[in-house]
Amino acid sequence: MISAVVLAAGRGTRMKSELPKVLHKLGGSPMIDVVLERVFAVSRQVVVVVGYKAELVKSHVERGWGDRGVLFALQREQLGTAHALSVALPLVEGDVVLVVPGDMPLLEASSLRRAVDAASRADASVLVARLPDPTGYGRVIVEGGCVVRIVEEADAGEEERRINLVNTGAYCFSRRVLEELLPEIGCDNAKGEYYLTDIVELMAKRGYKIVPVEVCPEEGMGVNSRKQLAEAYRVLCSRKVEELMESGVTVLAPETVFVDPKVEVGKDTVIHPFVFLRGSTKVGSGCVIGPFCVITDSVLLDGVEVREHSVVEGAVLEEGVCVGPFARLRPQTVLKKGARVGNFVEVKKSVIGENSKANHLAYIGDATVGRDVNIGAGTITCNYDGVKKHPTVIEDGVFIGSDTQLVAPVRVGAGSLVGAGSTITKDIPPDSLAVTRAPLRVLEGKGMRYFKRKKYGIE
Numbered sequence: 102m103i104s105a106v107v108l109a110a111g112r113g114t115r116m117k118s119e120l121p122k123v124l125h126k127l128g129g130s131p132m133i134d135v136v137l138e139r140v141f142a143v144s145r146q147v148v149v150v151v152g153y154k155a156e157l158v159k160s161h162v163e164r165g166w167g168d169r170g171v172l173f174a175l176q177r178e179q180l181g182t183a184h185a186l187s188v189a190l191p192l193v194e195g196d197v198v199l200v201v202p203g204d205m206p207l208l209e210a211s212s213l214r215r216a217v218d219a220a221s222r223a224d225a226s227v228l229v230a231r232l233p234d235p236t237g238y239g240r241v242i243v244e245g246g247c248v249v250r251i252v253e254e255a256d257a258g259e260e261e262r263r264i265n266l267v268n269t270g271a272y273c274f275s276r277r278v279l280e281e282l283l284p285e286i287g288c289d290n291a292k293g294e295y296y297l298t299d300i301v302e303l304m305a306k307r308g309y310k311i312v313p314v315e316v317c318p319e320e321g322m323g324v325n326s327r328k329q330l331a332e333a334y335r336v337l338c339s340r341k342v343e344e345l346m347e348s349g350v351t352v353l354a355p356e357t358v359f360v361d362p363k364v365e366v367g368k369d370t371v372i373h374p375f376v377f378l379r380g381s382t383k384v385g386s387g388c389v390i391g392p393f394c395v396i397t398d399s400v401l402l403d404g405v406e407v408r409e410h411s412v413v414e415g416a417v418l419e420e421g422v423c424v425g426p427f428a429r430l431r432p433q434t435v436l437k438k439g440a441r442v443g444n445f446v447e448v449k450k451s452v453i454g455e456n457s458k459a460n461h462l463a464y465i466g467d468a469t470v471g472r473d474v475n476i477g478a479g480t481i482t483c484n485y486d487g488v489k490k491h492p493t494v495i496e497d498g499v500f501i502g503s504d505t506q507l508v509a510p511v512r513v514g515a516g517s518l519v520g521a522g523s524t525i526t527k528d529i530p531p532d533s534l535a536v537t538r539a540p541l542r543v544l545e546g547k548g549m550r551y552f553k554r555k556k557y558g559i560e
Contacts, residue, residue, distance in 0.1 A: 105140045227269075
């Protein structure tokens with residue numbers, strides 16, 4: 102059985118933040134979520150080592166991964182990576198232990214599998230990368246195809262610093278080796294910490310075989326600063342956009358489109374420049390996502406069009422729906438097949454039925470709208486009384502005139518018509534005409550007199 106230990110106890114001082122480093126976001130997902138997704142693709146059991154603001158990291162991981170049985174080990178003092186692994190080891194169940202830093206979101210699951218496969222033919226494996234500028238990384242010393250030593254930069258000599266093969270911080274060990282050698286690691290180094298890298302030299306001296314597994318430079322990059330966070334996000338998005346294009350999605354300006362790793366997009370969909378697809382969003386086939394749209398944790402079925410500058414969050418858009426431009430769909434919104442939500446319309450926690458439309462300047466909140474309904478410009482569902490939210494129901498075939506206020510709770514019966522400028526405070530029976538307007542008064546010949554009085558004070 103393969104177990105994984107994710108090292109997530111550090112603060113990340115170079116981030117200059119009160120937030121634990123692993124909770125900093127890459128687009129819509131904290132860094133640790135990206136790492137855990139890769140790790141769970143390889144391992145059946147995961148132990149997360151927490152330390153700085155442990156409860157904050159633990160509560161986040163439990164919300165997203167609690168159903169996978171994640172365990173937590175507390176490193177009360179951050180005394181180094183070997184110390185972190187030693188506090189996790191009692192919780193580890195597997196005979197093979199994969200160790201992954203929580204700040205390495207660019208490592209691919211395929212590379213972790215290679216590390217496990219390599220370790221199965223030896224006693225351990227180390228993921229390494231060859232960097233043009235290895236500054237800040239531990240250097241890997243290889244002899245006869247095996248790793249014999251890893252030197253932290255702070256302890257490296259001039260010749261060792263010229264080596265460009267670096268340690269990524271990810272390893273795969275036999276559990277029995279860890280139980281034997283972890284207690285022997287000391288802290289006689291520049292930082293006074295217990296380095297996990299020291300176990301490599303101990304293993305080599307005991308005749309154990311440690312093999313290097315080389316990954317591309319970007320996979321070996323850890324995130325220790327805001328600049329590296331931005332670079333990691335750029336790489337993740339670039340990978341995802343390339344994956345989408347290879348699967349039949351048209352991305353008109355790939356360098357301007359930002360797509361989170363979990364997003365799914367169907368073939369023949371067209372994505373315009375400056376689009377953000379975040380979280381667990383799923384987009385069907387033959388859709389069009391216009392420029393400057395942000396879509397988060399939403400489901401778009403086939404043939405949906407989201408026009409420019411629209412924001413969609415936690416919504417479901419069925420086949421043939423058209424949204425925008427400049428529309429906002431808030432969580433728990435459902436637009437049924439063929440519905441239309443136009444410019445400057447906001448919809449919150451509402452269902453809009455098949456072929457219904459709200460084309461301009463409307464707010465629809467806590468509402469159930471039937472099919473074939475027309476909601477005129479300036480219409481508002483007045484859902485909040487200052488204390489509670491209340492529902493509005495608009496049944497099939499209703500026509501709501503412009504500048505109407507529907508004061509909830511209220512129901513408009515099927516086939517009814519509400520005149521423009523009305524304020525509806527009571528239920529309207531089906532097949533009715535409802536109008537609430539003050540009588541029109543026309544005072545002929547008074548126009549110029551009014552303006553003269555206002556402007557010049559002349560009666």
